[in-house]
Amino acid sequence: MKKKNIVNPKYRVTMKVNPARQAALYSFLLMRGNKWTSMEEVTDSISLYPAFFPGYYHNSNARRMLSFDISQINRSGEYDKLIISNSRGIKLATESEAHTFLKNEIREIFRKLAGVRAMIRKMRRNNQIDLEGQIAEAFLQEGNDG
Numbered sequence: 001m002k003k004k005n006i007v008n009p010k011y012r013v014t015m016k017v018n019p020a021r022q023a024a025l026y027s028f029l030l031m032r033g034n035k036w037t038s039m040e041e042v043t044d045s046i047s048l049y050p051a052f053f054p055g056y057y058h059n060s061n062a063r064r065m066l067s068f069d070i071s072q073i074n075r076s077g078e079y080d081k082l083i084i085s086n087s088r089g090i091k092l093a094t095e096s097e098a099h100t101f102l103k104n105e106i107r108e109i110f111r112k113l114a115g116v117r118a119m120i121r122k123m124r125r126n127n128q129i130d131l132e133g134q135i136a137e138a139f140l141q142e143g144n145d146g
Contacts, residue, residue: 015068021048022069026079029092036089039066066090 024046029037043049043062052060070083070090082093084101093101 015065017072018048018069021046021065022073022076024048025066025069026073026083029083029090032091034091034094036091038089039063039085042066042090 025042028042028046040052040057043052043057043066049062049065050060052062057063070085073079074082082098082101083090084093084097
């Protein structure tokens with residue numbers, strides 16, 4: 001299987017999909033059970049993540065890679081559980097935590113959609129662009145990609 005390079009717009013760097021690193025992360029969290037684990041502890045424990053300078057973890061490649069891996073695992077059909085994170089660290093979600101996570105994700109999507117709708121109304125008012133055909137085409141293309 002060919003590895004994909006994905007440009008993560010959140011970090012503006014190219015991240016490489018690394019199934020071995022993601023499998024190691026998932027296995028590590030399975031072994032931890034229902035315990036919160038700090039991101040620093042995870043990257044220290046899994047040798048596939050690069051080292052970082054103490055005190056500079058949040059700006060490190062290790063943290064960016066871990067966040068990217070969490071996102072990839074959560075979107076993947078290969079893994080059974082979601083990984084959740086907050087100020088306490090990361091862990092595999094219980095059923096109720098997974099439901100809460102999904103509700104929050106859906107809420108965020110609707111917030112973003114409301115903002116996009118406001119932008120469209122503004123653009124139409126000022127005759128900046130007619131988006132109807134372009135939007136429909138973009139949704140159709142997005143549906144065919146997955």
